[in-house]
Amino acid sequence: MSARSFALVVLMALGEAGLLAFAASADVSPQYRAYYIDRTTGCLPRQVSGEYVLGTRLLLAEDQPQRAFDNIGICGFAHSEPGGAWLRGPEARLRFALGPASVADLVFEMEARGAIDRTLKRQQASVSVNGTVVGMFDYPDGEFRTQMLTIPARMLESGGLVDIDLTMIDTRPADTLKGKSDSRRFSLFVKSVRLAPLQ
């Protein structure tokens, strides 16, 4: 090989290495980095309409219509499976748009079972409404339970938006729960959610 050919080949290799290094150095938002690259969260926030008929129980199972839940699920929920959907990572958010006329106290219900294993025997989620902590959902074993919290009317925003944040106390590795390679971390398997006027 001539020196010129060798130089050209080396130049090409260096050029490719440089381009690859540039491509691999991500310049992305913190949400993108946390969700896709570091995988430290399962919450990739997205715009949702919050469209919801007050009192409707939304079932998350894969054989149920997904649109209604897609309208309120901002982030934190994995693909629907038979029976429900996993709450993925330490945080999940829901948005209910009830309209400006909503002035009554409300009840938020969630039927779920905790992701538990030998080391973690119960799952707990701190529930915030429009930024204020209102209580704790407790799932003390692996059985499905319906937990509910009252949301006083004074906590509702003037536009009728109800933003509910669920912050998990702990999560479990999905691979120990599912028995196959899965680096995600799960906390609750949610069967249904419902927001209704307080009776």
Place this chain on the structure above:
Amino acid sequence: MKYAASRSTWLLLAAMVVLATTLRYVVFAIATQQLDPAALVGQLCRWDCGWYRNVAEGYQQGLPSNRTGTADWAFFPLYPMIAGTLSRVSGLSWPLAGYLASNICGLVAAGIARPLFDSNRHAYWLFSFGLLLGPFSLLFSLAYSESLFILLTLAGMVALRRSSFVSAGVVGAMLSATRVTGVLFGLAIAVQALADRLVVDRSWRSVASVLTDTRLLLALGMAPLGLIAYAVFLRFWMGDGLAFMHVQIGWNREFDNPLVQLWNGAQEGFPFHLRWTEQTSFVWAALGGFVLIAVLVAKKRYAEAVFCLAALCISLSAGLASTLRFVAGLAPLGVVLAEVLASRRWLTYVAYPVGLALGLLGFAGWITGNHVMV
């Protein structure tokens, strides 16, 4: 070129494409009770077809609006660019342009594969029949990148058989712009170069001389260019050049040891349990792939074997989903299977009707929503 497809060969292949289209239409009409050909093409555009359409219209920027973060960055650009251009130039809808582009890929793939079979006409015709009418012929009706991938792989194999490394490098660059596993064609080029040298001279000096072959190094440098170009594009477009890899989390695809993935999948069904699941089909497809790779090794076709082995392992490392389609998309496996079947006359005669029946069954499964080829 010796054993290039003759005019009559091309005509016969074109007749097979027409026959395949006609048979699919009949199956569609029977299965769905619809007679509108446009409905057939629309019905074929399922699952990833929509993603490829998105790519043809321009990659997504910003965070995805769906619940699990899936996005079109996972889909490499060359196939949707070709089908999208066909759609824009001809005014055809995306599903129809995709259908046409994939059928053309199938026809050209069968034609250019002729030199790979030398004087073994029985194997060639069985391969072509399998490609256009056989169990995985469905791939040439879908707006999916497999059709182009198979065509380019066959073109690369022909180039390697002729030791035309620069041509193989150009094909490799196109392969790496079609699917991520296309970048592995560089391995095939390196192995073929080494094998060629060792046939002439088995000394270490011969092996070392490979590293001073400018044409070979140029080919090896060209092979990943498609992937690099796409990664650089993504870096400029949405900030992450490796988004095609990172976005796999949206489909719950996790990278792990391919054998562990295979073992986990195998435990779900037959023979560990008396049930046949989708995972079971994927596991057996992978095992079939490994057997055919072993046959390639036995036939001393090391370059093709290494390419298929690496591609299969990379695919399996991200999970078992779509394994059947990925195995079917590895053209050297189809070539060697045709050679094996054609080595016994009775097997050849059995393979034609069985292949056709499986092809029509696979097609019927696709249009009625079966997931096994997804």
